[in-house]
Amino acid sequence: MEAPLITADTLVALIPEILALAFIAVVLLTEVFGSRSPNLSSGLAALGALALAGSATVLLAAGFEGSFFGDGYVVDGFALLFKILVGLVAFFSVLAAARWSARTGDTGEYMSLILAVALGASLLVSGRDLFVIFVSLELATIPSYAMVAFDRRRRESSEGGMKYLLTGVVASSVLLYGLVLIYGVTGSANLSEVAAAFTADLSPAALLGLVLFLSGVAFKLSVVPFHFWTPDAYQGAPTNAAAFLSVAPKMATFALLLRVLIEGMPETAQAYTWLFALLAILSMFAGNLFALRQTNLKRMLAYSSVAHSGYILAAFAALTGPALETAVQAVIVYAVAYAVMNLGAFFVVELVGEEGKSFNGLFRTQPALAVSMAVFMAALVGIPPLSGFWGKAWVIFATAQAGAWVVVGAVIINSVLSVPYYFGVIRSMFFEEPAGVGPVKDGSGALRFSIYAMAVFTVLFAFILGPLVLLAQAIGL
Amino acid sequence: MITTVAIFIPLLGALLVALLPDERRIIQPVALGVAAVPLALVLYIYVAFGSNLDAPALSQSYTWIESLGIGYRVGLDGLGFGMFFLAAFLTLIAVIAAWDVQRNLKQYYAILFLAEVGMLGVFAAQDLILFYVFFELTLIPMYLLVGMWGDENRRPAAIKFFIYTFLGSTIMLGGFLTLGILAGTFALEELTGGGGLGRTAQILIAAPIIFGLAVKVPVVPLHSWLPDVYLSSPISTNVVLSGVLPKLGTIGILKIAIPLLPQGVEPYLPYIAAFGALNIIYGAFAAFMQTDLKALVAYSSIGTLGFILLGAASFNAMGLNGAVLQQVTHGLYSALLFILVGIIAARTGTRRIADMGGLALSMPWVGGLLALGALAAMGLPGLAVFVSEVMSLLGGFDAHPVQGTVAALGVILSAMYFLYMLARTIFGPLRRPEWQGLRDAGPAEMAAIVPPAALLLILGIFPALLVNIQRPAVELVLSVIGGG
Numbered sequence: 001m002e003a004p005l006i007t008a009d010t011l012v013a014l015i016p017e018i019l020a021l022a023f024i025a026v027v028l029l030t031e032v033f034g035s036r037s038p039n040l041s042s043g044l045a046a047l048g049a050l051a052l053a054g055s056a057t058v059l060l061a062a063g064f065e066g067s068f069f070g071d072g073y074v075v076d077g078f079a080l081l082f083k084i085l086v087g088l089v090a091f092f093s094v095l096a097a098a099r100w101s102a103r104t105g106d107t108g109e110y111m112s113l114i115l116a117v118a119l120g121a122s123l124l125v126s127g128r129d130l131f132v133i134f135v136s137l138e139l140a141t142i143p144s145y146a147m148v149a150f151d152r153r154r155r156e157s158s159e160g161g162m163k164y165l166l167t168g169v170v171a172s173s174v175l176l177y178g179l180v181l182i183y184g185v186t187g188s189a190n191l192s193e194v195a196a197a198f199t200a201d202l203s204p205a206a207l208l209g210l211v212l213f214l215s216g217v218a219f220k221l222s223v224v225p226f227h228f229w230t231p232d233a234y235q236g237a238p239t240n241a242a243a244f245l246s247v248a249p250k251m252a253t254f255a256l257l258l259r260v261l262i263e264g265m266p267e268t269a270q271a272y273t274w275l276f277a278l279l280a281i282l283s284m285f286a287g288n289l290f291a292l293r294q295t296n297l298k299r300m301l302a303y304s305s306v307a308h309s310g311y312i313l314a315a316f317a318a319l320t321g322p323a324l325e326t327a328v329q330a331v332i333v334y335a336v337a338y339a340v341m342n343l344g345a346f347f348v349v350e351l352v353g354e355e356g357k358s359f360n361g362l363f364r365t366q367p368a369l370a371v372s373m374a375v376f377m378a379a380l381v382g383i384p385p386l387s388g389f390w391g392k393a394w395v396i397f398a399t400a401q402a403g404a405w406v407v408v409g410a411v412i413i414n415s416v417l418s419v420p421y422y423f424g425v426i427r428s429m430f431f432e433e434p435a436g437v438g439p440v441k442d443g444s445g446a447l448r449f450s451i452y453a454m455a456v457f458t459v460l461f462a463f464i465l466g467p468l469v470l471l472a473q474a475i476g477l
Numbered sequence: 478m479i480t481t482v483a484i485f486i487p488l489l490g491a492l493l494v495a496l497l498p499d500e501r502r503i504i505q506p507v508a509l510g511v512a513a514v515p516l517a518l519v520l521y522i523y524v525a526f527g528s529n530l531d532a533p534a535l536s537q538s539y540t541w542i543e544s545l546g547i548g549y550r551v552g553l554d555g556l557g558f559g560m561f562f563l564a565a566f567l568t569l570i571a572v573i574a575a576w577d578v579q580r581n582l583k584q585y586y587a588i589l590f591l592a593e594v595g596m597l598g599v600f601a602a603q604d605l606i607l608f609y610v611f612f613e614l615t616l617i618p619m620y621l622l623v624g625m626w627g628d629e630n631r632r633p634a635a636i637k638f639f640i641y642t643f644l645g646s647t648i649m650l651g652g653f654l655t656l657g658i659l660a661g662t663f664a665l666e667e668l669t670g671g672g673g674l675g676r677t678a679q680i681l682i683a684a685p686i687i688f689g690l691a692v693k694v695p696v697v698p699l700h701s702w703l704p705d706v707y708l709s710s711p712i713s714t715n716v717v718l719s720g721v722l723p724k725l726g727t728i729g730i731l732k733i734a735i736p737l738l739p740q741g742v743e744p745y746l747p748y749i750a751a752f753g754a755l756n757i758i759y760g761a762f763a764a765f766m767q768t769d770l771k772a773l774v775a776y777s778s779i780g781t782l783g784f785i786l787l788g789a790a791s792f793n794a795m796g797l798n799g800a801v802l803q804q805v806t807h808g809l810y811s812a813l814l815f816i817l818v819g820i821i822a823a824r825t826g827t828r829r830i831a832d833m834g835g836l837a838l839s840m841p842w843v844g845g846l847l848a849l850g851a852l853a854a855m856g857l858p859g860l861a862v863f864v865s866e867v868m869s870l871l872g873g874f875d876a877h878p879v880q881g882t883v884a885a886l887g888v889i890l891s892a893m894y895f896l897y898m899l900a901r902t903i904f905g906p907l908r909r910p911e912w913q914g915l916r917d918a919g920p921a922e923m924a925a926i927v928p929p930a931a932l933l934l935i936l937g938i939f940p941a942l943l944v945n946i947q948r949p950a951v952e953l954v955l956s957v958i959g960g961g
Contacts, residue, residue, distance in 0.1 A: 326545075367584075378617055381643075384610040393606070393654065397545065400658045412651045416644045423620075423636060431624050431632055462610075466541050473544060 010068045013075040016055045016083050020119040023048025024112045031108025038102035042446075045111035046094045052118060053087025056080045071190055072129030077475025081332070082125040082255040086248050089339055090118035092453065093244035095446040096347045100240055110150055114244060116143040121252035128263065130179045130189040133256060137175070140249045141168055141220070147245065148237040160236020167219065167229040175216020181209030191264035198265040210268070213260075214275065220253050223313060224282040227306045231290075234302035239354065242298055243346030246305045251335045254312055258331055261319060262477050269320040277317035277407050283310025284414040291421045295356045297349045300421055301342070304380060307418065308338050314411055315395045318402035327398040329472045334391035336468060337461060341379035341387050344454030348373045351447055359425055361434030369448075370429040372455040377422040379458045382415045387461035480535050480551050483518040483565070484597045487511060491590035499583045505572070508586040512572045515565040515597060522553065523562070527946055530554055536603070538664075546662030550603040555950025556732045557600035559805040559943050560724050564596040566928075567720040567812055574816050574925040575713040577823065578626055585626060589717070592618035596721050600728060605653045605663040608733065612646060612693075612725055619718065627709035634705040641702040642693055649689025649729070656682050656737070668737045670957050679741025686734050687745060693726030696752045696786065697759045700779055707775040712819030719778050719815055720808035727785045727804055731797070731954075735789065739958040743792075750790035750873055750880040756783030757887030765894045770828045771818045773898055777854055778811045780891060781862070787877075787884050788869030792958055796872020797951045802943060803865035806853075806936065810862055813850040813929040817843055820922055821902070824915045830898060835907035839915040842923065844903035846930050851895040853933045856888055861936035 011018070027044045034040070060080040067074040094114055101110040120140030127133035145168060149161025183189050185206040186197035198206065215226060222230040234242040261272065287307025294300035315330035348369060352358055363370040379386035392411060399407045457464065490511030497503055526532045536552025553561060571589060578585045595614030602608040616639065624635030657663040659682075660672030671679050692699045710718055730749075734742050742749075760780020767773040785807070788800030820843055821836060822828045837844025853860035856867070866888065874881030907913060918926060936942060 374617070382647075383617060383643075384613045389610075389613075393650075396651070396654045397658055400655050408651060408655075412647050415647050416640065419640055419643055420636070423639065426620075427624065427632065427636065430621055431635075462541075469542055469544070 005069065009066055012059070012064065013066060013068055013073070015059070016052045016087070017119055017122055019051040019055055020048055020115055020122065023051060024115045024119065027108050027112045027115065036105075036108070038098070038107040041107040041111050042094055042098040042101070045115055046091055048115050049087050049090035049094055049118060051087075052122060053084045053091065056083035056087060056122075060084065067128065069129075069132075071192065072132045073123075073126050074128045075126055077471075078255070078259070078477050079126040081471065081475060082252060083122045085336060085339065086118050086121045086125075086252055089244065089248040089251070089343065090114055092343060092450045093240060093248070096243065096343075096350060096450045097238070097240040098446045099444055100238055100350065104150070104152075106150075110147070113143040113147050113150070117147070117244070117249060121249050124252045125255040125259075127256060128191045128259070130183055130191075130194070133260070134176055134179055137220070137253070137256070138172060140252065141172065144241075144245050144249060147241040148233050150241065151238045154236070156236040157238065158236075160233045163236075164229055164233040171216050171219030171226070174212050174219070178209050178212030178214070178216055181205055182213060185209060191260060194264040195266060198268045200267050200270060202268060202271060207271070210265070210272065214272070217253060217257055218279060221250055221309045221313070222306050223279050223309050224286040224306060227283070227286070227309075230306055231299045231302040234305070235296060235298045235354075239298060239346055239350040242302070243343050243350070246301070246346070247339045247343055250305075250309065251339065254331055254335060257316070258328060258477060261316070262324070262328075273317050273320055273402075273404075276313050276319075277404055280310045280313035280317060280407060281410045283307060283313060284410055285310075285417075288414050288417045288421075291418070294421065296354055297356060297359075297425070298346075298354045301345060301349070304418070304421075305342065307414065308342070308380075311392060311395055311411060311414075312338070314407050315398050317404050317407050318398035320402060323398050323401035325473070325476070326394070326401055328477050329469055330391070330394035330398040332472045333394045333465065333468060336464070337379075337387035337391035340454050340457040340461065341376045344372065344451055344458060345376040345380065347447060347451045347454065348376065351444055351451070356424070356428060357435055359428040360432040362429040365434050369451070372451050373429060374426050375455050375458050377425050381418055381422050385459075385462045387458045390461055390465050478534060478537060479518055479522060480553055480601050481537055483515045484551065484594060484601060486514045486518075487568070487590035487593040487597070490514075491587040494583050494590065495587045497583060499581065501582055504583045504586060505575075508572045508590075509569070511586075511590060512565075512569040512593075515593070516562075516569050519562045519565050523558075523946075530558060530946070530950075538603070546657065546664060546667075547606045548604050548664060549607060550664055551598070551601045551607070552603050553601055554732075555947035556801055556954070557728060558946050559801065560721070560728055560808075561597060561600040563724075563805050563808045564593065564600060564717075564721045566932075567716050567808060568593045568596070570812060570816075570925050570929060571713040571716040573921060574716055574819070575711070576921060577711050577819060578713060581625070585622070585713075588618045588621050589713075592622070592717065596717070596725070599725050603665045605657055605665065605668070605733070608665075608729075609646070609650055609653055612729075613643075615722065615725065616643060616646075619714075619722065622714045623706055623710050623718075626711045626714065630705065631709045634709040637702045638706040641699075645689040645692025645699070647689070648685045652682050652685035652689065656686075665733070665737065670736070671738060671740060674738075676740045679738045680744060681741075683734060683738045683741030683745065686738070687730065687742070687749070690726040690729040690734065691752070693729070694723050694782055694786070695726070695779070697756050697779065703779060704772060704775050707778075708769070708771055712816055715815035715819070716812045719775070720812040723778075723782055724804045724808065727782070727789070727800070730786070730789050731801060735792075736954050736957050743958075746790045746792060747877055747880070750787050750877040753783040753786030753790060753873070754880040754883040754887070756780060756786065757884045758890070761887045761890035761894065765890070765897075768829055768831060770821065770830050770833070770898070770902065771815070773830065773894070774811065774814045774818055777814075777891065777895070778807070780887060781807050781811075781854060781866070783884065783887070784866050784869040787873035787880065788865075790880075791869075791872035791876040793872050793875055794951060794955055795868050796876065797954060798944060798947060799865050799868025799870070799872055801947045801951060802940065803862075803869055805943060806861040806865045806933070809929045809933050809936075810850050810853045813846065813926060813933070814854065816922075816925050817847045817850060820918060820926075821847070825912060830901050833902040833908060834905045835903070836912070836915070837903035838907055839912055840917045842918045842926075846926050847903055848899055849930055849933070851899055853937070855892040855895045859934075859937050861933045861940065863937060864940040
């Protein structure tokens with residue numbers, strides 16, 4: 001019965017994380033002992049992110065599966081898929097951050113923070129034990145405080161970092177409290193044993209634990225009413241940090257939430273689907289309505305991320321019965337779709353500037369950049385055949401299958417509600433005259449590469465969709 | 478395969494044009510060449526497969542998402558063929574008529590071709606999701622065409638157009654997705670007849686679909702985006718905007734709402750017919766009130782779209798054939814009139830009807846074709862619109878006598894305002910002496926106005942050229958809805 005805690009398989013299962021950790025060390029050490037060359041540090045970090053994604057891909061292709069550390073850490077297709085995604089997001093974020101971080105003079109430190117968040121996110125999606133989950137979540141969160149506050153030349157950066165830190169710590173405590181209550185009620189931290197205790201009829205303590213856990217997660221996902229840190233943190237953060245943080249950790253947190261709910265509380269679905277429906281509707285409306293008023297693009301994209309968290313959360317309202325499979329697909333499809341369009345939009349902001357008026361007449365000065373940004377904005381609205389459309393379509397599929405017609409209606413109304421602010425950007429770029437000098441061109445090769453790569457993924461998403469859905473079906477959960 | 482090639486050639490054309498230097502003498506011939514390819518393919522299809530649109534060479538079916546039954550399915554049928562042709566034809570005309578696009582011509586053409594992909598695709602799509610994708614593919618290009626090259630009022634017009642039609646199509650999408658999810662497939666062929674859904678479900682699903690399509694048409698009172706957009710657009714954009722885009726809505730009613738949800742649409746028929754009649758009457762009265770020549774044409778265009786609704790709501794062979802044909806004839810006459818209005822406005826410097834007079838004296842071709850277009854629009858026998866309007870009216874009258882009677886009144890009204898317009902603009906003495914020397918239509922302008930005028934004549938005399946193609950498809954629809 002007593003198997004050794006660490007076997008050869010355990011090491012294989014941890015290859016992606018070990019590689020990421022190794023690259024973090026190498027990046028930091030070259031900074032200390034070697035030359036302080038920004039290009040070298042960024043290059044190594046990019047390699048590290050690729051190593052994470054690549055090794056996860058190999059494991060997925062080889063069909064590697066198993067659970068480790070007393071069933072507290074699981075490697076399955078679902079986890080591997082999200083590890084790949086996190087690695088790829090980190091890769092493009094490193095490329096996009098290269099130019100900016102070189103100017104701070106601390107490239108190595110910044111790059112290692114990105115990798116550390118990716119490492120935490122990568123562990124998180126494998127967690128099957130409440131405390132593994134908590135520790136991984138913190139590993140993904142703590143470096144992100146530093147990323148937000150990294151721009152020491154701007155006051156808003158420290159301010160945003162501080163706000164993010166304070167609210168984040170409160171959120172973590174709430175989350176931990178919830179986990180402890182769940183542990184107390186069920187007597188186990190393992191999800192499969194939690195499932196046995198979480199039946200349709202919840203005790204008050206269990207319900208409180210569930211609500212606190214969900215509140216903590218909602219904080220991390222910037223879901224209304226726990227979203228208020230988001231605009232300040234994103235506006236203060238370096239743009240590329242906001243890009244990365246709005247995607248990678250959130251993706252992993254959604255994956256974690258899926259695992260906890262499906263593996264740990266399948267019979268409690270009645271208790272939480274309506275709660276998700278409510279949170280989703282609130283987030284969509286609040287995010288879109290607040291975004292309408294913004295002139296700063298980072299702030300606008302922050303509220304937009306609140307709204308998009310709402311769209312993804314809408315799929316959670318369908319996590320029951322026959323719709324479950326489609327709902328899991330919807331989360332995966334939406335997460336990938338959102339990753340490409342949102343990273344792209346933030347990257348363009350990184351290059352062009354965060355004030356709305358810096359986009360005036362961009363189509364005249366830099367047509368390729370303007371067309372890319374138009375693609376991202378249209379995708380965020382949900383115009384077909386761009387990526388965001390497929391995400392929303394899958395969310396509607398799932399919620400329609402579950403018969404959650406109110407949620408379907410809310411998704412549709414919100415798509416229209418979001419048109420004015422996304423299209424405000426398109427209008428400035430295409431219909432206005434150029435304001436002055438265009439964005440700085442030098443040294444932005446890697447950033448531009450990331451932008452165009454995201455634009456291509458966003459436009460051709462329909463071709464990724466088929467394989468992605470097949471994969472989602474094959475890995476199940 | 479041929480159909481797919483025809484749909485996506487303009488996409489390659491858009492890329493090609495975007496890469497060329499921005500000089501009119503290089504860009505325009507290339508754009509003409511690009512626009513000619515889909516048209517040539519459509520004509521080839523007409524000649525080679527006219528009696529057999531089901532031929533496997535024309536259709537393609539490739540399942541994309543197995544579990545949900547989504548696929549890339551295209552093919553031509555009698556309902557869409559006429560408009561497939563017209564979309565290719567009017568894009569070519571729009572390329573020719575782009576003389577008032579003063580700057581960034583290559584970007585103009587690139588965006589126009591992008592819109593053409595969507596327009597052609599809608600009329601060939603045989604899958605609900607694909608239909609929606611093509612439907613929306615026209616949206617951003619049209620928004621940009623109006624917003625970048627329109628007149629001083631273009632920006633509010635463009636965003637208004639976008640929000641209205643996007644709202645409509647998103648609601649429609651809700652209906653599509655629900656239908657597909659409940660039926661387990663998105664293939665039009667398998668969904669025909671209701672996809673196994675009961676009457677109540679069909680009625681509930683038909684409502685958002687019809688509403689969304691009605692915004693696109695637009696059906697009065699959902700039309701308030703239209704005048705602003707039409708008035709602000711450059712001529713060449715008007716050609717596709719009035720000639721093709723409303724038909725995205727009507728083809729949805731004819732090809733999707735009716736055959737897919739026959740029992741669901743049925744209770745709405747009297748209302749669809751009533752709104753059709755309302756469109757006709759409202760369009761006629763509103764056109765009467767206009768002092769601006771372009772606005773008059775715009776409202777007249779709203780009016781004659783009503784015949785498509787009336788014919789579609791008849792559920793009989795006469796009315797449906799009329800509706801399908803009216804899509805094409807409406808496009809021909811409205812494109813012709815918008816181009817002519819553009820030429821007149823450019824020459825005289827005004828669009829005010831009251832300021833004009835006697836223009837036929839100095840511009841016989843422009844004046845003559847304006848008369849031809851107006852006579853066609855009011856339904857003069859011998860011209861194409863007459864055939865389709867009469868068929869829609871007779872079919873509609875048979876099924877809905879009251880609505881049909883009201884619609885017939887609209888025909889009289891439209892004759893009145895068009896004759897009044899002609900009398901004030903091209904006939905009578907010349908208003909201003911300096912208009913004596915106005916140049917008549919030049920070669921490029923003739924190339925844009927003569928083909929649609931000629932088609933109006935040809936189809937007026939030989940409507941069978943198109944009716945024969947659409948008849949089998951209409952009969953298929955009739956067999957689904959059980960009418961006769």
